[in-house]
Amino acid sequence: MSTIKGLRTLRIAERPNLIWLELETDEGLTGLGESFRGAEAVEAVLHEQVAPWLLGRDARRIEAVSRHLMTPYLGFHSAGAEIRAASAVDLALWDLAGQRHGIPVHEALGGACRTEIRAYNTCAGYAYNTSGVARRDIGAGDAAIGPYDDQVAFMRDAGALAESLLSEGYAAMKIWPFDVHAPASGGHLITLEQLKIGLEPFRKIRAAVGDKIEIMCELHSLWGAQAAERICRGLEDYGVFWAEDPLNKMDDAGALAALRRKTATPICGSETLAGTVPFRQLLAADAIDVVMLDLAWCGGLTEGRKIAALAESHARPLAPHDCTGPVTLMAGLHLALHAPTAIFQEVVRATLATWYRDLVTDLPVIQMGMVQAPTAPGLGTALSPALRARPDLKVRESRAS
Template identity: 85%
Template sequence: MSRITRLRTIRITERPNLIWVEVETDEGLTGLGESFRGAQAVEAVLHEQVAPLLIGRDARRIEAVSRQLMTPYLGFHSASAEVRAASAVDIALWDLAGQRHGIPVHEALGGAVRNEIRAYNTCAGYAYNTQGAARRDIGAADVAAGPYDDQVAFMRDAGALAESLLSEGYAAMKIWPFDIYAPATGGHMISLEDLKAGLEPFRKIRAAVGTRIEVMAELHSLWGTQAAIRICRALEDYGVFWAEDPIGKMDDVQALADLRRQTRTPICGSETLGGTVPFRTLLAADAIDVVMLDLAWCGGLTEARKIAALAEAHAKPLAPHDCTGPVTLMAGLHLALHAPTAIFQEVVRATLATWYRDLVTGLPVLKGGLVQAPEAPGLGTALRPEVRQRADAVIRESGG
């Protein structure tokens, strides 16, 4: 038996959305998990609801723990605080499983289908998505904080940004120039003038590099169906790889299916969904072309591989999300290496080059735009010891 003896959470005020979970066992092992958004709410769920169920349990019974934590009386089939807490614990249990047997998580899942996977760069900046909601508006006064401040770059000269990414081996990029136009109408309309302005970065990319780079359009669930149809139809001229999260609620099956029938632009969704049921429903309705999921929001690796199996059964490609934290990125990479229909692992080169490195001991290795398979046991990363010693660290423990 591998008995769980302690659950520890760590937050830092500098990154208020992030929370890490460490699960300790009587073997002397520590598994690491992570979730994002509403960190204080997730912390409360973990210590008040999850810890009493978890302490004393056998850490090897990952499926049994997952089923219990993913079926709360309230908060199921969503990315609720309950499901985000369950996701963090599940990632930590898979980390423990790999460490226990001396193998990487992708091997523990049943083995890798591939030894490397193509990365695409989400064109965010160094501080994107760290202090509450992601910033949408980039104005004339904004100055790039460094060479990888890619959100500023795509709003200023997306063609030069595409050339920069190609020079580093990236063959795909994701941008969101339409976001700034949604607030004026609550996302229910986009004018021809705003539509043309939003298309300008895509025009510049094609003018600069032609078809040498794939481009994804992120729509951040900001639009009503009619406006989303107008945007997606306009994007057809630029050969975008997908339009991601185009409507306000990505579990609205009828609206998504209606949108998909009216455009040739492939529809991707959604990092915002939790559990297998919403994905099953979307796939059954033929409402999406690409399955995106976030390991820290959907239920962890246990639920994610079931979603990946649904994608495979419907012959749909899979692309794990990362624009949140380094542990989620590592978990997503292990799934992407294992899942048969996975085609991309999302990365943010700005965070890989800076603050992700300050938090964890190991990060994905990219060679020529391809993310390499980790070889270390478990996830292949751990929190740096100095994170716990920070003056702004908030640490809580249950058990022990």
């Protein structure tokens, strides 16, 4: 028996949307989980709903815990607070499983299909997603605050940014120059002038480095069907690897399938979805070319590997998301190493070089654009001792009586 004796959440004011979960067992082990957005709501669910049921249970019964927490009376098949809480629990249980057996999570999942996986750099800056509201009004006149302020860079000189990434071994990058144009119409109209402005970074990248780097276009679920179609058709001239989350309703399988039929630009989706059912519906409708998932939002590794199996059964590649927190990144890497059709692990070099390092003891090792397999037991990271000494740290505990 591996009895769960304590449930602890940790948050810091500097990163108000991040929440970490530690589960303690009577074996003396501590498993680490994480989620993002609405941290206070997730904290409430964990202590007020999850803890009374979870404390005293066997941490080895990961599937049973997942099935219970992933089917609340309300909130399933969404990435709401209940599912984000369930995701954090599941990550911590898999971390415990790896530690218990002295093996990394990718081995606990059934073994790695590869020992490294290609990274793509999401061109965010140092403070991206700090408040949970991504800044979309960055323009060519904004000043960079460091060498990896890549969101400023792709708006100012995307060609030079591509050259910088290639020099570090990255062979793929993701940018979102259309976001600034969505608010004016609520995402339902993009003018020809706006379209040409948004396409300019792609032109600069191809002019600077040719076809040496893959480019992904992030659309952040901001667009209606007609505007998304116009953007995707415009991207066809630049050989974009995918257009990500093009529609404002990424669970609308019919609308996505219709869009996919009208453009040669591959469609990727979606980090915003949770549970297997929405992914099954999108794949059955032939609505997406690439499956993206976020393990802190979709239900954790237990649900994530089922989504990966759906992707495999439909011969679709998989690409785990990271633009939120370091524990989710480590978990996504383990799934990307294990899942047969995984092709990329998303990273943000700005956060890897700065504040991610302040939060955890270990981060993924990247060598010439390839993310290496972790070898330590469990997820392979823990919260930094310096984090626990922070004056803005808020800790809440629930313990078995």
